[in-house]
Amino acid sequence: MLKIVYPICCGIDVHKNFVVATIATTDRENITTYRTKRFSTFTKDLRALALWLSNNQCVHICIESTGKYWIPIHNILEPSCQITLAHPKYVKAIRGKKTDKKDSIWIADLHKHGLVPGSFIPPADIREIRDLLRYRSKLVSFASSEKNRVQNSLTVSNIMLSSVVSDTFGKSALAILSHLLKHPDDQDFDFRPLLHGSMLKKQNDIALAIDGTINDIQAVKITLCLSHMDDIKRSYVARGTAF
Incomplete structure (x- = not known):
């Protein structure tokens, strides 16, 4: 069984007008529960995303680097979260009936095992x-x-x-x-x-x-x-x- 690196982490599937975030919480018996929410990319909603993550004690975040759309999310979450910026090829889901929710869960699952290599993000x-x-x-x-x-x-x-x-x-x-x-x-x-x-x-x-x-x-x-x-x-x- 793969080692759980981040017992509480979040995978975020990024789009132009909205993001789908899934918090994956793994207990001591290696059972993972998921909570998924959708937020718009307006700053007010992104602040709500940051608050939702904070309320769930989630600081380890994995974001798919989709164009420039990840930057507004990064701007809001950077002060309070440890962000892994993932190249799309490293978080590409298995072919099948894909949905935004499934994609965010897949990203969270990869990240909880520490399987996503992060892209370098220089200081502001x-x-x-x-x-x-x-x-x-x-x-x-x-x-x-x-x-x-x-x-x-x-x-x-x-x-x-x-x-x-x-x-x-x-x-x-x-x-x-x-x-x-x-x-x-x-x-x-x-x-x-x-x-x-x-x-x-x-x-x-x-x-x-x-x-x-x-x-x-x-x-x-x-x-x-x-x-x-x-x-x-x-x-x-x-x-x-x-x-």
Whole structure:
């Protein structure tokens, strides 16, 4: 017979709008009784879940990590319970007529024997930093995607700045691009005052590179992309201490 690791424990089957919790209580004769209740995922009901667990002296909880839906439950139960976050593959029930109640009982049965390996849950402050850094990574990815879109628009417009300059979004290149967007019919403008540093040595190549036409559609697309990039950059500056 398997050893009872947690005489009183709870298995929680998690869904978006509700959870089904089963408390498994095993006596000295290894007879287990079950009490099952369903709670909504509103905070008030989750607090009722925490109170129900406390009233039944249940502190060992096993939660199936379903998407992000387990996080609200974890937020409420973390201060008062010892939580094991289970990957779904480790608590998958045997095929058959499954119900939410049966699933929660199955999770509780596995947990009472200590058979569920828990996923690592970092401390709250680390979780917050990690969440922020993940979002920052997405913003960086968005900015890179917008740069690629601008470059594609320039290519289809026969503007080959990327073949001449090392950074299409450097100070000189952006100044030239800004002029082309504001004055699409000015093909022979004097761009030399817009050049800086090593760009001054590339005047002839730059003249050849900007010999193209940005039509209205591409101009709108480039303008929107540059605006989005500026918004992302401003978010970095505004939240510099956080990012």
